[in-house]
Amino acid sequence: MGKKHRVKPLTLYSFGALALFGIVLVGIGIIERGNDPVEYTDASGETFFFTEDEDYVALPGIAETSAPLVTVFFSAACPHCNEFHEHFAQWIEQKPTDVRFEAIPVLFDRSDWASLARVYAIGRQLEGAPGEFLHHLFDALHEKRIAVHTRETAKAYFSFLGYDSRYVDALWNDEQTQKWLGRYLQNERDYNVRSIPRLIINGRYEIPLNNFKKGEESNRKMFALVDYLLGFNTPAPKSS
Numbered sequence: 001m002g003k004k005h006r007v008k009p010l011t012l013y014s015f016g017a018l019a020l021f022g023i024v025l026v027g028i029g030i031i032e033r034g035n036d037p038v039e040y041t042d043a044s045g046e047t048f049f050f051t052e053d054e055d056y057v058a059l060p061g062i063a064e065t066s067a068p069l070v071t072v073f074f075s076a077a078c079p080h081c082n083e084f085h086e087h088f089a090q091w092i093e094q095k096p097t098d099v100r101f102e103a104i105p106v107l108f109d110r111s112d113w114a115s116l117a118r119v120y121a122i123g124r125q126l127e128g129a130p131g132e133f134l135h136h137l138f139d140a141l142h143e144k145r146i147a148v149h150t151r152e153t154a155k156a157y158f159s160f161l162g163y164d165s166r167y168v169d170a171l172w173n174d175e176q177t178q179k180w181l182g183r184y185l186q187n188e189r190d191y192n193v194r195s196i197p198r199l200i201i202n203g204r205y206e207i208p209l210n211n212f213k214k215g216e217e218s219n220r221k222m223f224a225l226v227d228y229l230l231g232f233n234t235p236a237p238k239s240s
Contacts, residue, residue, distance in 0.1 A: 042224040043232070050225055056205050059191070064204035068099040068230045073191065073198040074134075075106055076116045081197045082142045084209060088199075089135060091223045099230060103134050106188050106196055107181075114181070115149045121180035122154070122171045126163055136161065201229040 037049040050056065072088070074081040092101055105117035116137075123133040140146040140157060148157045151172050155165035171177050187193075191200065199207045207225055212218045 038228075040224060040228045042220075042227060046220065046224070048221055048224045048228075050228055055211060055225055056201075056207050056229060059200070059204055059206055062191075062204055065202045068096075069102065069202055070095070070099060070226060070230070071102045071104060071200040071203065073104050073106055073188070073193050073196050073200070075108070075113050075196060076120065076134075076137045076141050077113060078196055079142065082138045084197045085134065085138055087219055087222075090219065091226060096232075104184055104187050106193050107185055108188075112149050115154075117181060117184055118172070118177060119148050119154050119157075121177050121184070122158070122168060124180065125171060125176065126158070126167065199226075201226060205229045 035052040035054070037051045039047060039049055041047045052058065072084075074085070076082075095101060103120075105113070105120045107114045107117055120133070120137060123137065127133040127136075137148070140148055146157055146160075147153045151169075154172070155168045158168045159165045191198070197209060199209055201207065207222065207229070212222050
């Protein structure tokens with residue numbers, strides 16, 4: 001028969017001390033507990049459960065906006081952004097009037113993407129609301145396959161939308177357009193954008209979009225999470 005090994009009392013005491021030490025560290029906040037899911041019921045009565053650091057993350061070092069804001073970082077050339085917009089457009093159309101939606105094109109040091117950002121800036125100046133023109137731009141590039149990367153093709157595109165091409169000519173290198181591009185680039189740097197699309201709520205909370213699959217059920221959960229983070233129906237998460 002093999003030898004039986006006795007556990008020394010000192011070893012038992014050591015395990016007990018370590019366990020107690022761990023409980024103390026959790027209690028005083030040096031080791032964080034796992035986040036508990038929060039129950040949220042949307043306006044339709046459907047219930048969801050959301051967990052911080054799984055369903056959404058609080059971005060470090062960024063202050064929360066005082067007014068409700070939904071921000072999407074994108075490029076009109078990005079097929080994933082186009083696919084996301086097809087799903088998220090439903091929320092944009094139905095969003096409350098007091099919630100501002102902002103779509104920010106990224107440049108990523110690419111001249112073709114910078115040209116598309118310029119076209120978007122001009123479109124915002126001509127059409128105002130971002131959602132409608134965003135739809136036009138995605139449709140042009142991904143459905144109708146219309147090139148809009150250059151000044152001349154952009155003029156032709158805006159003429160197709162019913163605008164006088166002279167407006168586009170005037171706005172192409174206009175000071176106001178340059179300011180829009182500067183803001184886009186600054187936001188890209190402030191949020192350290194390395195991949196797109198990115199969905200940010202109130203400038204503070206990011207929803208990892210790889211958690212959501214295609215389908216109506218996934219869309220409902222994403223829309224409910226946006227509403228939860230905006231603070232609808234139930235208190236929004238506390239800023240740390």
